[in-house]
Amino acid sequence: MSEPDETKHRQNLKPGDYGHLSDLKKGQRAIVLDFHNNNAALRRHLLDMGITKGVVIEVKKIAPFGDPVDISLRGYELAMRVEEMKGIDIQVLPENEAKTKHV
Amino acid sequence: MKIGLIGNQNAGKTTLFNALTGMNATIGNWPGVTIERKEGYIKGNKDLLLVDTPGVYSLSPYTAEEKVTRQFCLEQHPDLIINIVDATALERSLYLTTQLAELDCDVIVALNMADILEKNGITLVEKKLEEMLGLTVIRISAKTGQGIPSLVDAIQKKTYRKNPHLKIYPDDIQKEIDHIASDLRKELEESPNAIFGAVNVFQSDPYYVALSNTSTKNEVKALEEKYGMDAEQIIADQRYRFVTRLTSACESRKVMPESWTDKIDRVVLNRWLCFPIFLLVMALMYFISVGVVGSLTSDFISALFNGSDSIEVFFHEVPFAIKGLGPLIGDAILNAGGSMWTADMVSNGIIGGISTVLSFIPQLVMLFLCLSLLEGSGYMSRIAFFLDKLFKRFGLSGKSIIPFIVGTGCSVPGVMTARTVEDPKEKEMTIMLTPFIPCNAKLPVMSLLASVIFPNYGWVISFVCYLMAIAIILLTSLLLKKVFFKGNNDSFISELPSYKMPSAYYAFRDVEDKTLDFLERAGTTIFLCTFLVWLFTRFTWTWQYVGPSDYTDMSTADIGSSMLASVGKVLAYLFIPAWGGHYSWGLTVSALQGLIAKEQVVSSLAVIAGDNVLALNGPFGFLADGSAGAPWIAFSFLAFNLFSIPCVSAVSAMRRELGSIKKLCFAMGMELAWAYLISSVFGIVGWGLNGFAGVMGL
Numbered sequence: 001m002s003e004p005d006e007t008k009h010r011q012n013l014k015p016g017d018y019g020h021l022s023d024l025k026k027g028q029r030a031i032v033l034d035f036h037n038n039n040a041a042l043r044r045h046l047l048d049m050g051i052t053k054g055v056v057i058e059v060k061k062i063a064p065f066g067d068p069v070d071i072s073l074r075g076y077e078l079a080m081r082v083e084e085m086k087g088i089d090i091q092v093l094p095e096n097e098a099k100t101k102h103v
Numbered sequence: 104m105k106i107g108l109i110g111n112q113n114a115g116k117t118t119l120f121n122a123l124t125g126m127n128a129t130i131g132n133w134p135g136v137t138i139e140r141k142e143g144y145i146k147g148n149k150d151l152l153l154v155d156t157p158g159v160y161s162l163s164p165y166t167a168e169e170k171v172t173r174q175f176c177l178e179q180h181p182d183l184i185i186n187i188v189d190a191t192a193l194e195r196s197l198y199l200t201t202q203l204a205e206l207d208c209d210v211i212v213a214l215n216m217a218d219i220l221e222k223n224g225i226t227l228v229e230k231k232l233e234e235m236l237g238l239t240v241i242r243i244s245a246k247t248g249q250g251i252p253s254l255v256d257a258i259q260k261k262t263y264r265k266n267p268h269l270k271i272y273p274d275d276i277q278k279e280i281d282h283i284a285s286d287l288r289k290e291l292e293e294s295p296n297a298i299f300g301a302v303n304v305f306q307s308d309p310y311y312v313a314l315s316n317t318s319t320k321n322e323v324k325a326l327e328e329k330y331g332m333d334a335e336q337i338i339a340d341q342r343y344r345f346v347t348r349l350t351s352a353c354e355s356r357k358v359m360p361e362s363w364t365d366k367i368d369r370v371v372l373n374r375w376l377c378f379p380i381f382l383l384v385m386a387l388m389y390f391i392s393v394g395v396v397g398s399l400t401s402d403f404i405s406a407l408f409n410g411s412d413s414i415e416v417f418f419h420e421v422p423f424a425i426k427g428l429g430p431l432i433g434d435a436i437l438n439a440g441g442s443m444w445t446a447d448m449v450s451n452g453i454i455g456g457i458s459t460v461l462s463f464i465p466q467l468v469m470l471f472l473c474l475s476l477l478e479g480s481g482y483m484s485r486i487a488f489f490l491d492k493l494f495k496r497f498g499l500s501g502k503s504i505i506p507f508i509v510g511t512g513c514s515v516p517g518v519m520t521a522r523t524v525e526d527p528k529e530k531e532m533t534i535m536l537t538p539f540i541p542c543n544a545k546l547p548v549m550s551l552l553a554s555v556i557f558p559n560y561g562w563v564i565s566f567v568c569y570l571m572a573i574a575i576i577l578l579t580s581l582l583l584k585k586v587f588f589k590g591n592n593d594s595f596i597s598e599l600p601s602y603k604m605p606s607a608y609y610a611f612r613d614v615e616d617k618t619l620d621f622l623e624r625a626g627t628t629i630f631l632c633t634f635l636v637w638l639f640t641r642f643t644w645t646w647q648y649v650g651p652s653d654y655t656d657m658s659t660a661d662i663g664s665s666m667l668a669s670v671g672k673v674l675a676y677l678f679i680p681a682w683g684g685h686y687s688w689g690l691t692v693s694a695l696q697g698l699i700a701k702e703q704v705v706s707s708l709a710v711i712a713g714d715n716v717l718a719l720n721g722p723f724g725f726l727a728d729g730s731a732g733a734p735w736i737a738f739s740f741l742a743f744n745l746f747s748i749p750c751v752s753a754v755s756a757m758r759r760e761l762g763s764i765k766k767l768c769f770a771m772g773m774e775l776a777w778a779y780l781i782s783s784v785f786g787i788v789g790w791g792l793n794g795f796a797g798v799m800g801l
Contacts, residue, residue: 041165047339048161050195053332055343060365061599064374067492070599074343075356076192079488079599081495 022085030090110187112158119245224357239263393512397466408458429454447654452637479605498584510540514753544701628755683736683789735789747778
């Protein structure tokens with residue numbers, strides 16, 4: 001696992017840009033490239049919930065005060081805290097591309 | 104035959120459990136962690152024992168729920184597992200199925216929520232799923248009962264498929280796992296579940312690594328390099344690849360217009376609307392249960408048992424002359440030649456205790472019903488969702504707000520609603536902090552003393568009290584988070600379920616369960632303690648009766664010579680700073696009774712001082728003598744009552760929810776410490792303002 005690199009907020013990510021899951025705006029979709037997390041239990045939990053390399057995640061709802069965030073993946077929805085989303089590297093996908101899963 | 108019911112959280116496990124067992128569930132005991140495990144026989148089949156397990160997404164050994172469920176699978180040797188699968192979240196749900204299929208146990212997949220599949224635009228070919236998975240798949244709806252007869256039939260007649268142990272990994276990984284599995288079979292004679300074990304050795308699961316000597320480090324390392332991820336990731340990734348192959352072959356999803364849930368959420372989770380809506384819902388709930396039901400019933404019930412001339416309904420005195428069960432029986436005892444103390448014991452000790460317990464019930468029932476509906480509809484998850492950011496800073500969960508709000512009515516249901524907080528640390532903190540919120544029973548103490556602290560502006564005092572309560576809660580939670588509950592909080596990873604019309608039937612069942620539970624556990628404690636207070640205020644150490652000479656008129660009692668008073672006379676030394684340099688056993692005894700029930704405080708003061716509690720020439724005159732320190736001392740007494748141990752009922756609810764005497768003692772100690780500290784500070788200020796005169800009343 002790579003060390004947590006710079007996790008500061010990157011704004012206005014466009015399709016094709018790299019960033020962290022926490023940088024996405026409502027309605028944006030991205031593909032998971034990698035994730036780093038020092039907490040073994042949490043890391044395992046993320047894996048169990050289907051956040052594996054190559055999965056496509058869409059930001060569905062953001063709580064009124066910006067945290068936590070409701071995301072959609074693998075046909076279901078999941079709420080998670082921004083803190084954990086910072087550790088997930090993503091690449092933004094085009095808005096209207098048909099949903100393809102990279103398997 | 105032992106059958107395990109295993110599935111994700113919110114997959115409908117409890118509903119299916121109740122449908123299968125006909126609600127004959129016996130709630131298991133509460134081991135350390137408060138996780139309920141239910142067992143029950145499948146309706147009409149005394150040989151089919153169904154065991155409910157905590158909802159999990161995986162059998163990994165990390166969270167408490169996962170540990171319990173995994174332990175059940177590995178150590179309880181179920182003969183069959185019913186894997187309940189949320190058909191609307193098939194991909195995620197089948198991930199757990201791939202793990203269950205590695206156990207040496209047959210598995211039936213119950214595809215739940217069949218009734219709402221179509222509404223969600225999902226079509227599923229379960230025959231194909233059954234073929235690809237190698238496990239029996241039965242489509243059910245636990246809610247409507249659809250498909251449940253065929254499920255029961257398959258279990259009874261054993262027509263389900265044998266677990267084929269499908270090979271789901273690519274050849275190179277599979278080869279390694281098979282290799283470890285055969286080693287495990289040789290190594291551990293009594294080890295079934297070799298495949299499950301092998302996969303866990305492969306991903307360095309601490310439990311299995313300790314169990315086995317198989318050396319696979321080099322092979323695993325080679326595979327990790329080849330796949331570009333660590334073993335744990337490889338396994339999760341491959342499981343999901345297998346599952347995606349299944350779902351893309353068996354399931355098709357139409358693109359649906361924006362769902363109702365999303366539409367409602369746009370309003371409910373709107374930045375400007377979320378708080379007003381939340382406050383409205385809470386106010387409504389509080390109004391219905393405490394305002395309407397509570398105020399209509401608790402005076403009434405108390406009147407039925409203890410007698411009255413009038414009761415308060417919606418803040419209006421309504422004439423209601425009734426003798427009450429207690430006085431009726433009391434008089435009967437006297438007429439039959441019984442002694443005064445017997446009449447007093449039956450009327451005030453026993454019947455008084457019963458009425459205390461029962462007067463809680465109607466508002467509790469209403470409150471439980473509201474909460475059950477909130478939870479069932481899915482709104483509760485939204486509350487937690489938008490308040491989480493705020494509360495996280497203090498080591499609490501978004502859901503902690505609900506116990507706090509309920510606690511302004513009564514700490515007992517407040518503490519009980521803390522159950523909805525998922526993270527154990529956050530839950531324990533919520534349970535310990537809820538009693539700091541000033542509850543209904545503390546209001547009479549407040550209004551009595553407000554008149555001397557800040558005449559004509561009593562409401563300011565109430566307001567200050569609530570502010571202080573909030574400050575104490577936040578301070579304490581920060582302190583607890585830093586000192587006692589160190590470490591990261593569990594991440595907030597939970598689902599935001601779709602809104603559902605809550606089922607009235609299940610709501611009522613839920614309310615019934617909780618109410619009976621309250622009666623059984625809290626009720627007995629409250630009753631016992633009320634009786635003990637009666638005993639200790641009526642007798643001397645030599646068991647001489649010093650109670651009232653007319654049991655309906657407490658002012659005829661000589662409380663000053665009772666056991667409780669003699670204890671108070673010793674403890675009063677401790678309270679000299681808190682009572683501003685006054686040695687007062689009366690205040691001390693009243694505060695001590697407040698630890699049992701806050702309702703007792705004012706009545707105890709009245710018993711000791713007579714009707715005019717704050718009379719200048721009475722024992723508590725120093726609270727109202729117009730000296731500079733008096734308001735401070737009065738506030739000190741108020742503060743002690745507000746922030747100390749709330750009452751026996753709350754303590755018994757806390758014991759039940761914390762599940763540990765040690766933690767309960769910690770919580771009570773903390774509350775006493777705060778109360779003593781704050782009241783001593785105010786008391787000493789009052790003492791100082793009065794010029795630090797020597798201790799009065801000694």
